[in-house]
Amino acid sequence: MTELKGERSDGGSGTVGERSDGGSGTVGERSDGGSGTVGERSDGGSGTGLGRELGVAVLGMGTVGTEVVRILRDNADDLAARVGAPLAIRGIAVRDLAKDRGVDPALLTTDAEALVARDDVDIVVEVMGGIEPTRTVMLRALDAGKSVVTANKALLAEYTGELADASRRARADLYFEAAVAGAIPVIRPLQQSLAGDSVQLVAGIVNGTTNFILSAMAENGDDYEVALKEATRLGYAEADPTADVEGYDAAAKAAILASIAFHTRVKAADVYREGITGVSSADIASAKAFDCTIKLLAICERIIDGAGQPRVSARVYPALVPLKHPLASVDGAYNAVFVEAENAGRLMFYGQGAGGAPTASAVLGDLVMAARNKVHYGRGPLDSAYANLPIAQIGEVQTRYYVAMHVLDRPGVLSTVANEFSSRDVSISTVRQQTDHSEVGARLVILTHHAPDAALSATVEALNKLDVVTSVSSVLRLEGTNE
């Protein structure tokens, strides 16, 4: 059945560059179309006739890579039937050859670049992480016409443009569903399902470590440090938790989500970022009193600037979320992405955002798609950055605020404090005053209506200068309300 066995030219890098050119050599076209036909016949029928084997290079064999290799082996028959051709691992790039990984040692190599360049490699699965040499290896792979599936959010948040351009030039696919929210389909829905809609807002709980910590704080009344220690003990936080708790991981994901949702290239550096280390158990308790919980949110929003023009705001920070909002009940290591679009309305995608098997599931979904495209001469999603909207500064973003402060317990304090808000057009929604046992004074918590971030910042600066204010202990946003 596979008349073209061993003759397919599209696995080699030589003709790939030409295929993206409309007037390219007829030979390349013909051999491609031919292999497509083999797949056609196999997929529609009994599943017995398959196309020529496709070669897969796996870069990295950590938690995710190990699961990818396991699933490729355990589910080989199903995967072959779904692709229309068997998938064969040609090699696995690792750092340490000596470590026993339960795979044929002949597959292991430390030379990722040589592995992806092999003629019998059609698709590269990148789960090694890091910026370099990963970026160079991926570009080499794409330039050589190999499709790439990656889970590397940090790399994508910085170099999506470069990688997308390389993939387009070579007519090779670039898939990265696993880079954001693990097993939860969110890239594909934004990129494809909502391709005919106008996305207004993407708000995600996209970091399992911080969600575990904040959930534990809310559930047990733990302080941040206690909850972090528990997260580390259970393996939800790394030894150095900075990337998670300071919001860098979420910011990279926000950049990727914003880029897709708004057809604009957004990089991690464009994302305003605050971590959760400053969130206190007192904040969580106050949030509860306002019927809210606190979540680290990655928010991508289309806002209208002073001149009436659309801009993209991408920001990551801990925020109060009303308990009745769908995101409020996403607890523990679960992730969820909430989307508002002009016509679709409100959508939410929920599931496991991390872990070896869930992330590998997303990688395998992309791998099957990339492989099907090789068999059927299909085409994966294309980078779309035509809108090229300007990035909004945090100062022009409007949200509601939660401001907690310690004040002197004397008459007229509330009036003095309230004046600092109103004089900057920041309208107060709710005030709660509690006797503060730790100091001689009171704890004042204020919720505002929507106001520009710049006005709020100026207000906080002024509050800190007031004699009656001992300290502003916390400034958080309130998201998910329309008031």
Next chain:
Amino acid sequence: MTELKGERSDGGSGTVGERSDGGSGTVGERSDGGSGTVGERSDGGSGTGLGRELGVAVLGMGTVGTEVVRILRDNADDLAARVGAPLAIRGIAVRDLAKDRGVDPALLTTDAEALVARDDVDIVVEVMGGIEPTRTVMLRALDAGKSVVTANKALLAEYTGELADASRRARADLYFEAAVAGAIPVIRPLQQSLAGDSVQLVAGIVNGTTNFILSAMAENGDDYEVALKEATRLGYAEADPTADVEGYDAAAKAAILASIAFHTRVKAADVYREGITGVSSADIASAKAFDCTIKLLAICERIIDGAGQPRVSARVYPALVPLKHPLASVDGAYNAVFVEAENAGRLMFYGQGAGGAPTASAVLGDLVMAARNKVHYGRGPLDSAYANLPIAQIGEVQTRYYVAMHVLDRPGVLSTVANEFSSRDVSISTVRQQTDHSEVGARLVILTHHAPDAALSATVEALNKLDVVTSVSSVLRLEGTNE
């Protein structure tokens, strides 16, 4: 920039049939590749250079069709940039030409078949509904190489195989995200994101009418008839609500979901079906007492038969769902689809499952994808039915049960009743007995552990023959627990 203006051969039906053949004419290949190049250049750059206009035929101008036409007009520039070519409506097939629809009357036609056959139509959007002549028109369109986007669940639940075969033969795309759960991406995640995983369970709230009615019953304590009347008044139920309340609509969606999730062709007739007309306010109250709510579920499950072989169970019925299950809080006209897969774990997709704009959003997403494929010579998802699993009968499905009955209020009744369960190996989990004010007797409600449906049916039959049982008033399943 568009050197090939008016010369593209892939819009016409003549060469399309040949393109799926690998050894096809070079002319077709070349002209396709050329138009692809135009799109390539336009999409990556400033968005100013677009490929040749693509023609769209819209079949039907009801609630969804009207929104599709509106969005095509209002968002024309964005859609063109995303596709890489402008989309132009060539015609709209309607039944009544006289009705004012706010569009250029010259676009309207009653001849859908002639419309889809036009050389300048590349993509057909089918939102007219019904089985015939819709099926014939869609097959004509696909045979002529036109890609088809449809929201027609009833047609797909019966004829997916035939339509998919036609689309494969002609290398034309067949998209149908809008057919299940409106704006919620669920077809694409199952078909693509989970393509490398093994789906175990899909459990969906996929009918807004019944979910509105059951939510109203749970919230207000209303009887079914009262809640139905309110749903009709608010436009959530049609004048003849049979298709919704008897579960036919959900069964068609279950067939589509099961087909995709399990790579097996499942038709509506394969789906076991019960509606919600028998659900009483007493059932809802009893469910609450068990910390449950009642939802109409479309369940697609991979089960293992007595011989250890996998089978597909597809079933629709009202079921008790624990309040802590993510599906329990999906209220009103919202829809949600819960998925369990071997590696991805538990996922849920939530959003608006019906309505003009949300459904049109899903249609437009598919339309942009189909159009991009025309520009970039891509390929949409392919029907996959290789697994061809046998369909399980309802009798072999194991669930937990809720059985409510009226019994005589005399000693020994519970023991007699319990014996009928235990003698058929149906293990009882919880019993609640209430004095029944409406009759001389008591209301007995029993929750069982997991048991085969056949054993439960036999038990209920035996209960009905007991002198001490006045009547078995309700038999419902309990889903979403692992006990």
